[in-house]
Amino acid sequence: RPPSTDPPGFRAKAARVKSGLRPGGQPGHRGHGRELVAPERVDEPVDRFATACRRCGGVLFPAEALAKPWRHQVAELPEIRPRVVEYRLYESRCGHCGALTRAGLPEGVPASSFGANLRALLAVLCGRFRISRREVVELCRDVFDLRVSLGSVDNVCRRVGAALSGPVAEIERLVKAAPVAHLDESGWRERGVRRWMWVAVTACVTLFRIAPNRSGDVARGLLGEDFAGHLVTDRWSGYSRFPVERRQVCWSHLDRDLQGLIDRGGRGREVGEAGLSLSHRLFSIWHAYRRGALGTLAMRRRMARVEGKFAKVLERGKENEDAQTRGFCAKLLTLEAALFLFARVPGVEPTNNRAERALRPAVLWRKGSFGTASPEGSRFVERMLTVTMTCRQAGRPLLPYLRRVLRRADRGWRVPSVPGVRSRDRPRGRRVKRSTRGVLRSAAP
16 A cells, blocks of 8 residues: 555554653753844844943943944734735726727736736645635735635636646646656545546656546656656656666655555565565665765675675576566566666666656645646646746745746747746747847837
């Protein structure tokens, strides 16, 4: 069974060894305190001088104060009130034809009743922090003193999802051109119908997609028919469409399955114990390599020895008296080329933890909302997850980016790329004529 089906804390309690220490920080541990804001970011400095000596009560003067003061900062939020701007559009009657003409909105003012900052915040609350639409309505009323309807929040989410179509399409092109990609999938529901949430993670971007099924065609669609990179996945049969020599199967899954052979007991226990011992040796070598304690050549030599021993364990297991153990070992032998690819190809990892960690927010979203109610809602979910995780990979905040997206979308300008998607990472397309490029540069600041 996968760990997600275990009760809370099941495996942790089973493997826990009591240390005898009290909970919390231990004596001698390195403390962590809140860092002070830089002086140039302080809004209101207040200087305080002592007036009497704490020991004898003598009078103290400001001129006697030391040059370097103790700094104590108090962060506070100002009173939050929405800033409402009313545009009064007057009509004028033409003296020639009698037609009425209404004044237009200034450039950059959206037709929506909400500005770009507010719409970006609503999208972040729903799409990043997974707050329900009804709770966002209550939050706006209680915190911002702003009346927003449930339908307005949903319309904002739909429009933000539509505005993000261009940046997400650019991320999709980057995934297809990536040298290494991690793939995983999990269940989803749309209008109560079974769907699948897919994720593809590369070194710089993350792509989500809600698909109608779990077939290998969806994986092909995510990576493209001409995908020439290396793929890190679990051992699900849908990934068999990709060449096994360019795949790396997840050793965390293998570790769990080997432990399963031990837990079942019987004739397969010996195979499980031998394989699990080699798996632990593999991770020990890999972690030493990642820490810099081992060089590349030393890591590859040691992995080669582990690979040879593991192959012998699988060969013995293929002749085991237990049918389940025989099938398990025989299937792994068909994937033998995908077991140790990480030791030979730079950038490939032995586990699919990148994709599984990226998929976790989507699983929490599904458990809290039970899926989506429309195709437009699914597009909002997958695009917001894509932009959120890509911004996180780049270490950039999400809210300022969404503000820029909505402001430029209101003006009809090209929506900016997601932070972290560098120009040299973008796929090259057809060259734009010099005159056209100049027009675009002058039209958009």
